[in-house]
Amino acid sequence: MNHPIRSRVLPLVLLLTGAAVILLPFVWMLSLAFKPRDEIFTTTIEFLPSQIEWSNFTFALTETDIPLFLWNGLVMVTGILFFQILFAVPCAYALAQRRFAGRGLLFGLVVAALLVPFHVTAIPIFLGFAQIGILNTMWALILPFIQTAFGIFLFRQFFAQLPADLFDAARVDGMSETAIVWRIAFPLALPAATAFAIFSVTAHWNDLFWPLIATTDPNLATPPRGILYFRDQESGDNVGPLMAAAVIVTAPLVIAFLLAQRKFIQGIAAGGLKG
Amino acid sequence: MSAILELRDVTRRFGDKTVLDKVSITIAQGSFTALLGASGCGKSTSLRIMAGLDRPTSGEVLLGGSDVSGLSAYERNVAMVFQSYALYPHLTVAQNIALPLTMRHLSALGRVPFLGSLVPGAAEARRTILSKVGEAAESLGLAELLDRKPGQLSGGQKQRVALGRALVRDPALFLLDEPLSNLDARLRIRMRSEISALHRRTGKAFVYVTHDQTEAMAMADQIVVMIGGDVAQAGAPRELYERPANRDVAAFIGHNAINFLEPGDGIDVDGAIVGLRPEDLAPAATGALTGRLESAEYLGSEIVLSLRSAKGTEIRAIAPADFDVPAPGSEVRLGYAPHKLHLFDAATGVRRRTTP
Numbered sequence: 001m002n003h004p005i006r007s008r009v010l011p012l013v014l015l016l017t018g019a020a021v022i023l024l025p026f027v028w029m030l031s032l033a034f035k036p037r038d039e040i041f042t043t044t045i046e047f048l049p050s051q052i053e054w055s056n057f058t059f060a061l062t063e064t065d066i067p068l069f070l071w072n073g074l075v076m077v078t079g080i081l082f083f084q085i086l087f088a089v090p091c092a093y094a095l096a097q098r099r100f101a102g103r104g105l106l107f108g109l110v111v112a113a114l115l116v117p118f119h120v121t122a123i124p125i126f127l128g129f130a131q132i133g134i135l136n137t138m139w140a141l142i143l144p145f146i147q148t149a150f151g152i153f154l155f156r157q158f159f160a161q162l163p164a165d166l167f168d169a170a171r172v173d174g175m176s177e178t179a180i181v182w183r184i185a186f187p188l189a190l191p192a193a194t195a196f197a198i199f200s201v202t203a204h205w206n207d208l209f210w211p212l213i214a215t216t217d218p219n220l221a222t223p224p225r226g227i228l229y230f231r232d233q234e235s236g237d238n239v240g241p242l243m244a245a246a247v248i249v250t251a252p253l254v255i256a257f258l259l260a261q262r263k264f265i266q267g268i269a270a271g272g273l274k275g
Numbered sequence: 276m277s278a279i280l281e282l283r284d285v286t287r288r289f290g291d292k293t294v295l296d297k298v299s300i301t302i303a304q305g306s307f308t309a310l311l312g313a314s315g316c317g318k319s320t321s322l323r324i325m326a327g328l329d330r331p332t333s334g335e336v337l338l339g340g341s342d343v344s345g346l347s348a349y350e351r352n353v354a355m356v357f358q359s360y361a362l363y364p365h366l367t368v369a370q371n372i373a374l375p376l377t378m379r380h381l382s383a384l385g386r387v388p389f390l391g392s393l394v395p396g397a398a399e400a401r402r403t404i405l406s407k408v409g410e411a412a413e414s415l416g417l418a419e420l421l422d423r424k425p426g427q428l429s430g431g432q433k434q435r436v437a438l439g440r441a442l443v444r445d446p447a448l449f450l451l452d453e454p455l456s457n458l459d460a461r462l463r464i465r466m467r468s469e470i471s472a473l474h475r476r477t478g479k480a481f482v483y484v485t486h487d488q489t490e491a492m493a494m495a496d497q498i499v500v501m502i503g504g505d506v507a508q509a510g511a512p513r514e515l516y517e518r519p520a521n522r523d524v525a526a527f528i529g530h531n532a533i534n535f536l537e538p539g540d541g542i543d544v545d546g547a548i549v550g551l552r553p554e555d556l557a558p559a560a561t562g563a564l565t566g567r568l569e570s571a572e573y574l575g576s577e578i579v580l581s582l583r584s585a586k587g588t589e590i591r592a593i594a595p596a597d598f599d600v601p602a603p604g605s606e607v608r609l610g611y612a613p614h615k616l617h618l619f620d621a622a623t624g625v626r627r628r629t630t631p
Contacts, residue, residue, distance in 0.1 A: 168328050169361035173440070174349035174378035187365045 026250075032243040033057070040239050056244035066245045068219065069226030073249075076141045076222055077201050083146035084200055085193065092155030093181045097167050107156065113149035119209070126213055140214040141222070145204060151196055158192040159185055194263040202253055223249040278337070279304045279480045280325060280448055285334035287320055294320050296504045297334070302448070302482055302497075307474050309495035310484045311527065317504040318484045319452055325482060326450050327351050339447065349378075351448075354441035358453040360433045362425040368436050369408055369421040375444040376404045411443040414476075431462045438473065449474075449481045455490065467493060488528055492516075500524050518617075522624035525550045525617055531579070533617075534591055540584040541565060542616070547627055550617035553579065556592040559610025566590045568607050571600045582607060 027047065032040055033056050035049040060066050094100075095107050125144050129135050134143075162185070170180045186193070208224040215221065218229055227245055280302040287295040295317045302308050302325075310318040323329035324336060327348035336344050343351050354375075362371050380400040412418050415435045425433055434454060441449055454470070455463045471494050474481045485491050491498050492512045499509040500523075508520040512528075519525035525533050531553040536542050541564040542549045556564070558580070566582030571594075578594040592609050594600075601607065618627040 163359050163361065165357040165359045165361040166363070168323075168326075168348075169355065169357055169440075170363075170374075171328060172326060172348040172353070172355045173375040173444075179378075184363055184365075 029243050029246050029250075032239055033247045035240060037240055053240070056240035057248070059241040060245040060248060064230055064241065064245065065218065065221070065226060066223075066230070066248060069221050069223045070248065070252075072138075072220055072226075073205055073222045075138060077204050079138070079142040080145045080204050081197055081200050083142065084148045084151050084196075087146060088148055088151035088155055088196075089186050089189070089193075090178070090181050091152045093159055093177075093185050095152065095156045096159035097162070097164060097185075098177075110149050110152050110156075114153060116149075118144075122210065122213060129214065136215050136217050136220065138220060141211060141220070144210065144214075145200075148200070150199070154192055154196050155189055158189050162188060191263050194260050198257060198260060201256065205253060277304050277340075278302060279339060280482070281335075281337040282321065282324065282331075283335040283337065285321070285324060285331040285336065287317075287324065287329065288332045294504050295324075295331070298501075298504070298506055300499055300506060300509065302480050305478050305480055306497055307471075307481045307483065307495050308497045308499060309491035310482065310499050310501060311486070311488060311491040312501035313486055313527075316501040318486075318501045321501070322355075322450050322452055322482060322484050325448075326353050326355050328355075352444070352446050353448045353450055354444060354446035355450045356434075356437045356441050356452065356454045358456055360425070360437045360457075362433055362436055362440075364425050366424075367421065368417060368423050368425070368428070368439075369412070371425065371436055372411055372417075372439045372443050373404050373408045375440060376407060379444070380404060407443050408439075411439045415439050415442070430458050431466065434458065434466060435469075438470070442473070442477070446479065449477075449479055451481065451483045453484055453486070456485075456487070463490075470494065489530065492528070498528075500527055502527075518626070519550070520626050522548065522550070522619045525619070529554075531591065531593065534589075535619075536584070536588060536590070537586070538621075539586050540588045540590075544616070544618055546621055547618040548621050548624070550619060551611060551615065553591040553593045555615035556590070556609050556611050558592065558594050558598060558607055560608060562608035562610035564590070564609040564611070565606055566592075566609065568601060568603050568605055570603065573600075580607065582609075 031047050031049065034052050034054075036051065036053045036055075039046065039049060095103060095110070121144075126135070129140050129143075134140050166184065167180055170184050175183065205222070206224060207222070208228070211220075211222045211225040212228075215225070218226075221229060227242070227249065230242060230245060278301045280300075282298055282300045284297045284299055285295055286293065286297055298317070298321060300308075300310075300321065310321055312318045320329060324331050327336075327343065327346055327350070330344070335342055338346075338351055338353075348355070363374065366374070380403065381397060408421075409418070412421055415438060417432070417435055417439060420428065420432060420436075425436065428436065434457075437454070451470070455466050458466060467490060470481075470483075474494075483491070483494065496511060497509065498512055498515055500507045500515065502523050507527075508515060508524045515524060515528045519528060522535065526535075529552055534551045534553065534556065536549040536551060538546050540549075542551070564584075566584050569581045569583055569589075571581070572579040573596075575596065577596055578598050578600060580592045580594055580600075582590045582592065584590055590609070592607075619625065620627060
């Protein structure tokens with residue numbers, strides 16, 4: 001009776017400590033976002049504000065460019081995801097279900113490309129974009145990411161599990177290869193697509209590196225880039241609205257992840273699909 | 276009867292491996308042809324070439340008398356039923372059956388949900404499709420299941436949906452690739468008669484790939500036995516059973532595996548290998564063949580005897596159910612009718628023209 005409880009205590013304590021360490025900055029952010037200005041800088045540590053202060057949020061949403069940054073982030077992330085899916089799904093289908101010379105080599109290259117970090121190609125891409133003059137446009141934020149070795153790899157692994165008969169049946173039924181990709185393969189790959197979408201959206205929503213390099217126009221700033229402007233403007237003395245802005249920027253991801261959690265885990269596990 | 280489909284000298288190689296070697300097969304209009312053979316004999320490849328899912332390395336494919344080598348599966352208007360059923364898991368039964376029709380009758384724009392109903396003619400086409408799907412589902416007993424997804428169906432029901440999808444488009448030819456091999460034995464026999472009934476009702480030619488000779492014998496009016504990428508023999512089931520063209524075909528056809536007796540086993544005809552089916556061999560007091568009894572299986576309607584000749588060759592014979600089985604090891608005399616002997620050349624295995 002005593003034993004099972006004791007054996008659980010240690011892992012539980014460790015997990016709680018770990019969770020506390022990871023969550024602390026978020027809790028602090030939330031706490032600051034809801035605190036009145038005079039409670040932010042105090043000598044004691046108070047997690048709970050004496051009263052809920054919404055003015056930080058109203059300030060962030062009305063007096064600053066946060067809504068614009070959110071909009072920019074949304075456009076960029078949707079654009080990237082749209083093109084990634086548009087190109088990765090047919091590529092993955094071809095690699096998994098079509099036979100052609102050099103298929104193995106091509107897939108090997110995709111896998112190799114997984115190993116190349118974006119930072120390696122960032123400078124050549126920057127120079128190229130400068131040449132064709134699309135720096136400081138939304139396209140400069142979207143185009144570098146539309147080819148995704150990771151996406152091709154993820155979808156290919158998924159399509160490779162599907163029985164070849166299924167695609168032959170579709171051919172006999174009169175579907176073109178393009179129709180097969182979008183009407184048969186893609187709907188079946190929705191769990192994988194959800195997982196991929198979360199990876200992609202999180203990575204690009206949070207990305208500061210590339211927006212910092214490719215854009216200088218404040219009107220094109222994505223949320224992380226925007227918060228940077230915001231901090232500069234306010235020189236750090238307006239922490240409340242800054243934290244409120246941070247909450248607003250973080251919230252969409254957290255909510256999206258919670259909603260798609262089950263599909264996400266399904267997609268990662270990419271379990272067998274029975275027809 | 277005229278031929279609906281013809282393979283002429285079709286060869287198919289995958290790399291160095293020749294899967295089909297100058298295969299010629301003729302499918303008559305309205306016939307039921309079984310492509311029979313062990314796995315890897317090229318029967319499925321032949322079917323895929325007929326369907327247009329695979330192309331021959333050389334040779335011709337004629338459909339209704341004209342060369343269709345360049346046409347896709349869809350353009351040939353053949354229907355195919357797959358061993359794994361190949362139903363679209365994300366579509367309902369109704370959508371699965373309707374898919375070939377939506378591809379045919381609705382333009383790309385008309386297939387878009389909601390928006391599609393604005394396209395001129397789309398509503399009309401949708402009504403036609405719906406009634407055809409209803410008809411096909413009704414005839415296969417699927418009317419109750421139209422809103423289900425394939426994952427919620429039993430094996431037999433999935434097979435019916437696959438048949439429905441083939442049926443609904445009114446094809447020139449039905450191609451079936453081992454459609455029953457994933458079903459249990461009882462269901463297989465029932466589906467067998469359903470497929471036969473479907474064949475009679477449609478009056479279209481069926482090509483049926485199987486490795487099960489019972490299925491082929493029971494359903495087909497022409498059996499094409501394929502061995503090692505070659506057509507070993509093509510003909511009516513009775514012809515294959517009564518006059519197998521060579522040893523391999525004789526071994527393949529027939530419920531009970533045929534006995535092959537070498538010279539010295541008791542029946543000597545000019546040094547030929549003698550094929551004699553167990554059902555043509557029974558204990559007889561004055562029988563010409565003798566063997567030592569090894570075991571006996573009582574099956575109710577008959578008793579299957581396993582014997583061994585003096586030379587050591589295994590001989591199987593079938594005794595009537597009331598046969599008094601002697602103790603193992605005792606000598607049993609077996610009788611047969613001379614015209615039941617099949618003579619095969621000892622070297623080539625080819626059937627000899629003359630039977631004694």
